[in-house]
Structure formats: structure tokens, C-alpha cells
Amino acid sequence: MTTQDLTGTIWAEVDRALAGVTVRAERGVLDVIVFIPRDEVVRGLRALKRDAGLSFDYLRCLTAVDNEAEGIDVVYHLYSTTKKHNLTVKTTLPNDDLTLDTATTVWRGANWLERETAEMFGVRFRGHPDPRTLLMPEDMDDTFPLRKSHPLAEIEVLQGEGMGYTEEDR
Amino acid sequence: MVASPQATPEHEFETQDLLINVGPQHPSTHGVFRMVLTIDGEVVKDVVPYIGYLHRGAEKLCETMDFRQGIGFMDRTEYLAAHNAELSYVMAVEALAGLEVPERAQWIRTILCELNRLSSHFMFLGAFGIDVGVFGTPFIYAWREREAIIDLFEEISGDRMMYAYFRPGGLAWDVPLNFKERVREVLKSTRQGIRDFDELLTQNEIFRARTEGIGYISAEDAIDWGMSGPSIRASGVPLDVRRDEPYLKYAELDFDVIVGENGDVFDRYYCRMLEMHESVKIIEQCLERLQPGLIVPDKMPRMLRAAPGEVYIRTEAPRGEYGIYMVSKGGNRPYRLKVRSACLSNLQALRQMSVDQYIADAIIVLGSIDIVLSEVDR
Numbered sequence: 001m002t003t004q005d006l007t008g009t010i011w012a013e014v015d016r017a018l019a020g021v022t023v024r025a026e027r028g029v030l031d032v033i034v035f036i037p038r039d040e041v042v043r044g045l046r047a048l049k050r051d052a053g054l055s056f057d058y059l060r061c062l063t064a065v066d067n068e069a070e071g072i073d074v075v076y077h078l079y080s081t082t083k084k085h086n087l088t089v090k091t092t093l094p095n096d097d098l099t100l101d102t103a104t105t106v107w108r109g110a111n112w113l114e115r116e117t118a119e120m121f122g123v124r125f126r127g128h129p130d131p132r133t134l135l136m137p138e139d140m141d142d143t144f145p146l147r148k149s150h151p152l153a154e155i156e157v158l159q160g161e162g163m164g165y166t167e168e169d170r
Numbered sequence: 171m172v173a174s175p176q177a178t179p180e181h182e183f184e185t186q187d188l189l190i191n192v193g194p195q196h197p198s199t200h201g202v203f204r205m206v207l208t209i210d211g212e213v214v215k216d217v218v219p220y221i222g223y224l225h226r227g228a229e230k231l232c233e234t235m236d237f238r239q240g241i242g243f244m245d246r247t248e249y250l251a252a253h254n255a256e257l258s259y260v261m262a263v264e265a266l267a268g269l270e271v272p273e274r275a276q277w278i279r280t281i282l283c284e285l286n287r288l289s290s291h292f293m294f295l296g297a298f299g300i301d302v303g304v305f306g307t308p309f310i311y312a313w314r315e316r317e318a319i320i321d322l323f324e325e326i327s328g329d330r331m332m333y334a335y336f337r338p339g340g341l342a343w344d345v346p347l348n349f350k351e352r353v354r355e356v357l358k359s360t361r362q363g364i365r366d367f368d369e370l371l372t373q374n375e376i377f378r379a380r381t382e383g384i385g386y387i388s389a390e391d392a393i394d395w396g397m398s399g400p401s402i403r404a405s406g407v408p409l410d411v412r413r414d415e416p417y418l419k420y421a422e423l424d425f426d427v428i429v430g431e432n433g434d435v436f437d438r439y440y441c442r443m444l445e446m447h448e449s450v451k452i453i454e455q456c457l458e459r460l461q462p463g464l465i466v467p468d469k470m471p472r473m474l475r476a477a478p479g480e481v482y483i484r485t486e487a488p489r490g491e492y493g494i495y496m497v498s499k500g501g502n503r504p505y506r507l508k509v510r511s512a513c514l515s516n517l518q519a520l521r522q523m524s525v526d527q528y529i530a531d532a533i534i535v536l537g538s539i540d541i542v543l544s545e546v547d548r
Binding site for chain 2: 136
């Protein structure tokens with residue numbers, strides 16, 4: 001199901017490769033963005049990598065975006081070193097259950113990127129081979145700095161200027 | 171008297187593995203990087219890297235900053251190639267705000283990015299020489315050449331490292347009147363400098379004996395780990411954003427993508443060396459085509475606002491793909507900014523490259539990735 005005109009993009013091929021996966025697409029500024037439900041996302045990524053016509057063998061980037069009430073989006077930027085095309089894959093996690101299957105089974109390079117996403121957003125990657133913190137201290141597992149609800153710095157809390165705080169809280 | 175155990179071909183000594191901690195404050199780690207080596211005798215059996223000592227939360231800070239204020243933070247994520255780092259950021263803003271960059275600004279950006287690649291690679295050559303054990307001479311030679319380029323940057327932007335010279339839409343101000351002559355002057359010394367290094371290191375038998383055939387990584391593994399830049403090209407993967415998805419003026423320029431064959435430490439070094447010749451070639455072409463003109467669009471908005479949307483901009487920085495993923499929900503600041511660090515992905519492959527090497531070689535393998543920890547940790 002498409003919401004926008006995607007002619008002239010790789011969407012037709014992606015749609016074929018992702019047969020059996022619930023998928024929705026839209027046109028981004030540079031790349032096509034594909035939305036896959038979280039239960040199917042790793043299956044979809046593997047299909048995109050294995051498909052001979054697409055062969056997304058390179059994971060450029062993996063990160064997340066905190067959309068506050070709408071949950072957290074995990075974003076994958078894929079690239080094919082042979083076919084030279086790009087695709088963005090997004091999946092939305094509800095705030096009450098931030099778990100997702102690991103993509104390290106598809107690309108080993110997802111390892112550190114997932115560790116970073118986990119410590120920064122509190123997303124739990126099921127089956128991750130090395131679920132330690134990456135940039136943060138080892139014992140910092142109860143607070144997630146890149147969430148919008150996290151204040152930028154302690155000084156802001158003291159001064160009552162926390163970016164993450166609502167007007168009433170101040 | 172206790173009988174000492176006899177070593178026989180069938181039954182070797184039971185030896186104990188030793189843990190060695192390298193860093194975070196260690197000259198060979200190029201900054202604040204720590205790795206724990208498990209060694210059996212002289213041979214490395216396992217490497218566990220620890221990063222994050224330089225994490226300053228640049229991404230979070232940028233979420234609270236105006237688009238123009240964020241430029242300074244990008245410089246600090248990649249201080250050895252600040253122009254290249256700024257470029258990805260301003261290109262992301264331009265893509266979301268719908269700004270067209272004038273011709274002249276694009277040519278100047280191309281020149282400065284390639285000059286920055288040269289200065290960054292000189293830094294690599296000098297530091298790598300020390301890793302290998304060639305103390306002094308290469309480092310000072312590298313510093314001399316780099317200094318000439320940095321001086322030029324200072325004349326242009328007013329700063330030696332953190333330029334903040336690229337702005338969304340173009341440049342902060344025009345280059346000095348004698349820009350072309352000065353760049354040609356710098357290129358002359360740079361060309362000589364590259365030749366010096368070729369003689370000093372590439373043709374040095376001891377250097378080659380130390381670097382050839384160690385730290386091997388195959389093309390498939392390099393792709394799987396998400397490596398980029400000279401580190402992946404040395405393994406024979408012709409991955410170069412400048413060629414594959416041209417930005418700025420690269421589509422109109424004639425240059426070769428340098429690809430290695432063996433994927434070892436020497437190839438990673440030599441790819442950079444050859445790449446410097448290509449950079450010189452690119453800059454010369456740019457100088458010929460640089461014409462007077464505007465450096466920011468005619469109708470530059472006073473308040474810079476981006477449309478809601480998201481973009482992933484990738485450019486070829488000296489160490490590999492420097493990507494900016496920017497999400498905007500309207501307004502004058504990014505809703506989310508993610509810096510895709512080339513070194514972070516390259517560093518992931520460190521374990522595979524170092525295992526079963528000697529300890530001394532593990533240091534060289536680390537040096538050959540050319541890490542900048544401020545980019546890894548952001």
C-alpha cells in the first residue's frame with residue numbers, strides 16, 4: 001500500500017522482495033522510506049539483503065528517534081555496494097514495550113550501533129550478542145540520555161529550565 | 171623435589187592467558203581509547219575495545235541549538251577534518267530547508283574538503299609512522315606539510331581547527347583575494363611532501379616488513395562490518411561516496427577511486443597515500459573552474475526554518491562515510507540529529523583484524539584504521 005507516488009524509485013522491487021511482510025512506503029528527501037511492523041522487521045531486512053536484485057549488503061546507519069507519545073522509531077539506513085542504491089527502513093516501538101529483534105544476525109556491523117541505541121533510548125534488542133553499554137558508564141542503565149524526557153544537563157534541572165520538562169513541572 | 175612437566179609434541183604446556191590493558195591514556199591509542207588484550211605469549215587472542223571517554227553528547231546538544239549554532243559542534247566531532255564534518259551537516263540543513271547553494275560556494279567547498287583530506291592524511295602518515303616505530307622524522311615532515319594547509323585554513327576562516335566556515339546555503343564569507351595563488355603554493359609543497367613520504371615510508375624495507383600481510387580483512391567482512399573510506403577500499407571494495415553518489419561538484423571532476431588488493435595494513439596505508447595524489451588532482455581542477463559569483467543564495471532567509479521531514483546525508487570524509495541523519499518537525503532546530511561515524515564502524519572490525527597477530531602488530535592495526543576518538547564518541 002503506498003500513500004505517495006513512488007514511480008521511478010526502487011519501491012517496486014522492494015515491494016516484490018518484501019512479499020509476505022506488511023509494508024508501507026513513502027518518498028523521503030533522498031531515499032525511499034519503508035515502514036515495517038516490528039515483529040517482521042528483521043525478517044524484512046534479511047529478505048532485502050538476500051534478494052539478488054536489491055542485495056542491501058551494507059548497513060550505513062542504525063539509530064532511533066524518540067517521538068514522545070507516539071513511541072520510538074528505530075531507523076535503518078541500507079545501502080547496496082554492488083547496485084549502489086539506498087533504502088531507509090523504519091519501525092515503530094510503543095512506549096510500553098521497547099523490544100525488538102537484533103539485526104546483528106543480518107549485518108555484524110549492527111552490533112555497536114544497537115548497543116548505542118539501546119543505552120541512549122532504552123530499546124532492548126532481543127538476542128544481541130553483546131548487550132553492554134557502549135559510550136555510557138556500565139552502571140548507567142536506568143536513564144536514557146537521548147529521550148526527549150531526559151533533561152539536557154543537571155544544571156537545567158536546578159535552574160528549572162529543563163528542555164524535557166513541561167510548563168507545569170517548572 | 172617436584173618433577174617438572176615435560177613438553178611433548180602431543181602434550182603442550184598448559185599456559186595461562188594474560189590480560190593486558192592498553193589505554194585509555196596511551197600514546198598508541200590516538201586519544202582516549204582503551205582496549206583489553208587477551209594474550210597467549212606474544213599472540214593476541216582477543217580484543218575488547220572500550221570507547222566513550224570523549225562522549226560529549228553532541229547529538230543531544232544540537233537538538234537544542236539553532237541550525238547555525240550546530241555547525242560548531244560538528245567541527246568538534248571530527249577535529250582533524252572539520253570541513254568535511256561541517257559539510258554533511260550543512261547539506262542536511264540545506265536539503266530540509268530547500269536551499270540552493272551557488273556555484274562558487276560549491277567549488278570552494280570542494281577545494282576546502284579536499285585540502286582537509288590532505289591535512290588529515292598527513293596527520294595519519296605522521297602518527298602511523300610512530301606506531302610502526304619510525305620515530306621523529308615522518309612525524310615532523312607530516313607536521314610541516316599539515317602546517318602549510320592549516321595556515322591556509324586560518325587565512326580563510328580565521329581558525330586553525332574549528333572552522334565553522336560552511337553555513338547552510340553557502341559560506342560564512344568569501345575567500346581572500348589571493349586564494350588561488352595561495353592554494354597553488356600550498357599544493358606545490360604538498361606534492362613534494364607526498365613524494366618525500368613515498369621515499370621515506372613506502373620504499374622503506376623495514377616499514378614494509380612491519381606492515382605487509384598483517385591485519386588482514388576480506389572484502390565481504392569489511393562490508394558486513396560497515397567499514398568505509400580507505401579502510402574498506404584497501405580490501406578491494408570500490409566504495410567511495412564521491413564517485414557512487416556525487417555531491418558538491420564531484421560529478422564534474424576527473425579522479426580515480428584508489429582500491430587496494432590485499433586488505434592488509436600496508437594497503438590501508440598505501441590507499442591513503444595514493445588518495446592524496448587524487449586530492450591534489452581534484453583541487454587543481456577546481457581552481458581552474460572557480461569563477462567569481464555569489465557565496466550564499468540571493469534570497470537567504472533571515473530565520474532559517476526547515477520543513478518537517480528527514481534526510482540522511484552521506485559524504486566521503488578522510489576516514490570514510492560521515493553521515494548526518496537529521497529529523498525535522500519544522501522550526502529552527504533539528505528534532506533529532508544522528509552522526510554516523512566512519513571510525514565507529516571501522517573500529518568494530520578491530521577485533522577480527524587483530525586476533526592471532528602479535529601484540530606489536532595489534533598496535534599497528536589500530537593505527538591503520540586512523541581513528542579519531544572525538545568522532546567515535548561524539
